[in-house]
Amino acid sequence: MLRKKGYLLILALIFVFSISTIAGAWWIFGGNEQATWDKIEEEGKIVVGMDAAYKPFEFQDENGEIVGFDVDVLKAIADKLGIDLDLQNTSFDGIIPGLQANKYDLIMSAMTITEDRKKAVNFSDPYFDASQVIAVMEDSNDIKSVDDLQGKVIAVQLGTTGDLEVSEMEGIKEIKRFDTIPEAFIALQNGQVAAVVNDLPVTKAYIKEHPEVKIVGEALTVEQYGIAFRKADTELMEKVNEALAKLKQEGTYDKIYAKWFE
Incomplete structure (x- = not known):
């Protein structure tokens, strides 16, 4: 009899836990x-x-x-x-x-x-x-349009539309993905990458403080x-x-x- 009561208690606890779990999932995934x-x-x-x-x-x-x-x-x-x-x-x-x-x-x-x-x-x-644009160093003459990115190492911010855009391009030598866009621009200035692909307003704001960087070519996207x-x-x-x-x-x-x- 004691075993039966213990078994029933366990079943009751499992039921309560299951209902709580379902309710929590409902709140997170669609009921909130x-x-x-x-x-x-x-x-x-x-x-x-x-x-x-x-x-x-x-x-x-x-x-x-x-x-x-x-x-x-x-x-x-x-x-x-x-x-x-x-x-x-x-x-x-x-x-x-x-x-x-x-x-x-x-x-x-x-x-x-x-x-x-x-x-x-x-x-x-x-x-x-907004839109995605290509940024290079001011003294760079190798990249003037999107076609010139072939065979080059390009920097982007991880998970951004710049990352997505470059990932779909053919012929890119390597894509370096950074956690933040300032890190991508620092890599450009240090000669680690040939160009950065990033949002136009953010790139323009960076260039205001770093005139050694410039935008080349036409916008790659409309966003x-x-x-x-x-x-x-x-x-x-x-x-x-x-x-x-x-x-x-x-x-x-x-x-x-x-x-x-x-």
């Missing part, structure tokens, strides 16, 4: 649509994942504070929603897995909207137009940036889209753009 926004309202803040090494979109200033175009747009969105910001600096190649693991509520990190990424996350309405959300968080996405639309209508977005790009 209401819960995420409720959590944000309750805590009074929104947690954002970004790779703060991508000037002028997100980077750390001399005081270690994360600043940039994306940050200012986020602050304006947060003001519209009546909440505070909690910015989490993270590597770009692991940023979508981090979102899916609930480390933050959304991603805003100069992320290009792509079909592959849409399989993993939902995107807000586009908030920035748009979006804010990324977990698939279930449609309510949060709608609220962010509404706030973003208001910022554009009232001229706040244009003022932020002028601050960082004009």
Whole structure:
């Protein structure tokens, strides 16, 4: 009899554990649509994942504070929603897995909207137009267009659309992938690579401080940036889209753009 009771107790515990596990998985993978926004309202803040090494979109200033175009747009969105910001600096190649693991509520990190990424996350309405360009040293004459990348060693940031674009090219001698884009440019300046393929606004910002680097050829792509959300968080996405639309209508977005790009 005691053995039977013990057996039944074990079965009951297994059942409770199974239900808890299923409930947890449901929250993570599809049932947290209401819960995420409720959590944000309750805590009074929104947690954002970004790779703060991508000037002028997100980077750390001399005081270690994360600043940039994306940050200012986020602050304006947060003001519209009546909440505070909690910015989490993270590597770009692991940023979508981090979102899916609930480390933050959304991603805003100069992320290009792509079909592959849409399989993993939902995107807000586009908030920035960009493109991929080729950067070389000012005294370089070997590379003038994309055709000249054949047989060369090219630097990119790991997991970016620059990485994806170069990976599809034929005839590249080697692709060196770096965790941050400043590391890729340092490799260029040290002669470790022949060129860097990267987003135009970030490359232009780097050239302002390093005129020994130049852009060559035409843009390789036409891209748009979006804010990324977990698939279930449609309510949060709608609220962010509404706030973003208001910022554009009232001229706040244009003022932020002028601050960082004009």
